[in-house]
Amino acid sequence: MVGVTELREETPGPSFGHTLLRYRTAAGLSQRELALASGLSVRALRELEHGRAAAAQEKSTELLATALGLTGDERESFLLLAREGRRRSSLSGTTTMLYGLPAAPALVGRDDELGLLSRAARAGGTTIVIGPPGVGKTSLAVAAAERLKVQFPDGCLAIDLRGVDDHPVPAALALERMLTALGVPSGRIPPGEAERSSLFRALMRDRRVLVLLDNAADESQVLPLLAGGEHCLTIVTCRRSLAGVEPAQRLVLDMLAEQSAVDLLTTIVGEDVVLGDPDAAREVVGLCGNLPLAVRIVGNRLATRRHWSLSYLAGQLRDEHRRLDSLAAGDLRLRPAFELSRRRLSPAAQEVFRRLALIPGAHFSEELAAVVTGVSPEEVEAQLEELVEASLLTVTTERMRLQFHDLVRLFAQERLAAEEAEDVRAQLRDALLTHVLRRATAASELFRAKAVGVPRDSPFRSPGEAKDWLEQESTTWIPVLRQATEARRYREVVDCTWALYNYAHGREPMYPWTDVFGCGVRAARELGDQKAEVNLLSQYGTCFHWNQGDSERARDVLLETVALAEEIGHHWGAMITHSAVGWPLLSLGEPEEAQRHVDLALEMSESYDFFETRFWMHIGSGGIRLATGRFGEALAFLTPLLAETTERIGETNQELAGKTMTLLRMNIADCLSGLERWQEAAEQYHEVIRLFGTERPTYRSRVELLVCEGTAWRHAGDFQRARECLTRALELCDDPTGRGDRKAVEAELALVPAE
Incomplete structure (x- = not known):
């Protein structure tokens, strides 16, 4: 329970006279009839109902309650209201002692959320602020309460429910404390939780009170504490969504925007420090994942170590193995905040939580979660729900993907290393690599020129589904290729990267293809498979030109690849590399040499499949003509290619058909523009x-x-x-x-x- 503070009452709370009039009307009594039943005079009743008298004396109030037929909570509330009226009269406008709001640090970057809570105050009811540990739920709720308290003249009640502790505050105890704050004598507080809750709601019915229930545990703790009055606002903060609390408005608190996180850091370390190295400031908050608690911690560390610079602090945080150790300053520590949430998970959810740290991607599917945790899809769904409910995982709005906050992932990795044996970790990691490599290979195979239809044994129902998988899981299959290469699973890496060749064409800007095909080249060399090495080197070199703009490196790699292909007699590999080297040569100011290579590739392609090979050799040769300003020559070269492509379009899959037609028509359009x-x-x-x-x-x-x-x-x-x-x-x-x-x-x- 927070301490007591003084809050000036701007206006009177619910008047005794107004309540008396409401109960008399409900009972169907006239003033004269109530006067006869209670023994009070009609004049005294009139004075009370018109507010010219604050409240009746204790004995008179008892008589009125009896005459009105009030019992239980209604009677207790009526008597308490009379006592408050008498106390207000005796204080003559001085301050009233109420449980106040806890202290909270300055709030930065939450204007939209404060606006939402302000609108909620006008509507009343319950608003639940949800978010992961350290996101600033309490800071937001307290700042909102401070801003809104003038709208609640009967005061603010704030209580820390200690929901993530081993022993959260029982609802009955919280009710006892709030009833005491409202002025109920200890002897009149009922013994049971249900009776206390009923009395609390009765007391709040005609009041305007803001109630802050901070750090709630679950529905069973919160439901008895809801004020219920239509003029009251209850703000609940919780790491869980509290789905069983209805009706309620929910505000899911996300990480700060980058600039807001920098602004928060500035409030702690000073503007001169941040302006002195703004890039390092952005890196620091980025390494904190824009999590407010983490930003506050590093800010306090820097503020108390004036010999440190922002760049030095950033250097400390870059080390993932030390980052959580670095996020501690005095009483502010990040790791315990995560640990409190983890300890409240079921044992099964704790196991899933730590094993998910093996997934290298930024986000993942339920299917991948089941693979890496060794849990059935049906069972893992329940554990993932529990983790989302605990705000240790979040669900992305796009296609319902799951993801860790970066710092939560590091914490999960710590728990994995501490609680799982090395052989178990290795087994789970192998299962992940096998699954992802097979899926990436199978998905990419559907983009081969000759792939018309879907094989029966494919895990994908259509090329569209395969494309979606490759796009969604790209943050996983790319690092998995690196891991598989380090694990010496060379044959699988070669097969996967060569299959990805089919998918990569036309998607050059989308992925780090030099990394992808670099893994394939290394694996092919380790296997001594020179043919695969040539094929993958051709793609590797090409990517230096299209992805990185390094035409010199591309030219050098591709010319070396041509030499290797000719040395081992790999005709197809030499052909595609001749075609590929034309573009970096053109960029380096060698148009004739570029044309020579692409024309040679075209000559070499005559015996190969049209869509798999010949089309691309034609488009390369025509493209160099177009790029060198020979528009008429290029148009004459490409026009018959359009006719042949149109005639043979049914020989390939839908994606490649669309890709070839769009590329060809785009080149023809450029020719026509040039002319x-x-x-x-x-x-x-x-x-x-x-x-x-x-x-x-x-x-x-x-x-x-x-x-x-x-x-x-x-x-x-x-x-x-x-x-x-x-x-x-x-x-x-x-x-x-x-x-x-x-x-x-x-x-x-x-x-x-x-x-």
Whole structure:
């Protein structure tokens, strides 16, 4: 229980006279009839009901309660209200002693949440503030109560329910303390929880009181403590959602935004420190996961160690093995906050919690959770629910993925190392690697040029489902490839990375492909598989150009790969590498050499499958012509390719069909633009955008394509269509998938004449 404070009463609370009038009306009695029944005069009743007398004397109040037929909690509330009225009269407007609000640090970055609680105050009822340990639930609730207390003239009641302790405050004890704060003599407080709860609600019925129930344990503790009065606001803070508390409004408190976290750090260490090294300040709060408690801890550490710099502190926090040790300053410690939540979990949920730390991804599915924990899907669902309820896991809004806060993950890793034997950890890790590698390989196989339909033994029902899996699990399968390489599972790594080649084409900006194919190259070399080495080196080198913009490194790797392919007689590997090296050579100012390589690749491709090989050799040769400004030559080269592709489109899968057609039409549109055949170019760009549909574009962003189309329409003289395209492009600039330059779009839009 927090201490006692003095709160000035701005206006009187629920008057005895108003309550008397309400009970008399409910009883169907006139003033004269009540006067006869109670022995009071009509004049005395009139004075009370009109508020000209604060309250009746104790004996008169007893007589009135009897005459009105009041019993139980209603009678007790009526008598207590009379006592308060007499006390107010004797104090003549001085202060009233009530249980006050706990002290809390300054609140930063929670304006939206404070606004929501302010709106809740007008409506009354119950609002539950939910969030993980250290997110600032108490700070928010106390700040809101301080701001809102003027709206609750009958005072504020605040109690720490100690919900994560081994022995939370029993509801009966909390009720006893709140009833005492409301002025109920100890001798009149009922012995049982239910009776105390009933009396508490009766006392709150006509009052305007703000009740703060901090650090609640569960529904059984909270439900008896709800005020119930329509003019009262109860704010509950809890790590759990308290689904059984209804009706209630719920406010899920998330991490601070980066700038708000920096602002919080500034309030502790001073503006001069943060402005002196703003990059280090951002890194520090990022390593704290923008968790307010963690930011406060590191701020206090820095404030008490003036010889430290922000960059030194950031260096300490970078070490994941020491980070939780670093997040302690005086009485502020992060690890115990997490431990209190963990201890309240069931043994099964504790086991799942620590084993989930083996998943390297930022988020994960229930299926992956079952694999890595060794628990059946049905059982793991229940344990995950418990972890989410305890705010140790969160559910992402997109596609219902589960995720750890970074610091909670580190805590789970500590528990894993402390509580699971090494052989168990190794077994679980192997199960994870096997599952993810097989899934990634199977998913990627569905993007092969010859993959029409889904094999019976595939874990995926469609290429779309496979694509979704690869996108959603990318934060897992990429680090799993690294782990599998370190674990010397070389054959599986080679098979997986080579399968990913099919998926990678056209998705160059989306993933760190140099890391992916680098794992494959290392694994192939360890196996002594030179053919696989060539295939994967071709992709590895290509990614230096397309992903990292390092054309020199790309050229060097690819030319060495050509030499190796020719040395071992790997015709197909030499062909695809000749085609790949053309683009970095062009970027390095060697257009003739670039054309020579891609044309050689085209000659070598004649005996291979169209969609798997020949199409790409053709598009490479035509693309170099286009990139060097030979628009007519490129158009003449690509036009028959469009006819053949259209004729053979049924020979490949839907994704590759769409990818080839969009890439080909985009190149043709660029040729037409270069030739200033503007209307034809605009129509081709429009068709490319249509082919993309709702899919995320790969080779060029939707904004870029809309600008191309809009520019072509402007040159063609169709200003309305130009404006429509460019306006749409402007709208998409802020979309994460838009990848658009707002200033460039605005500049192009300004060139469209006004109608």
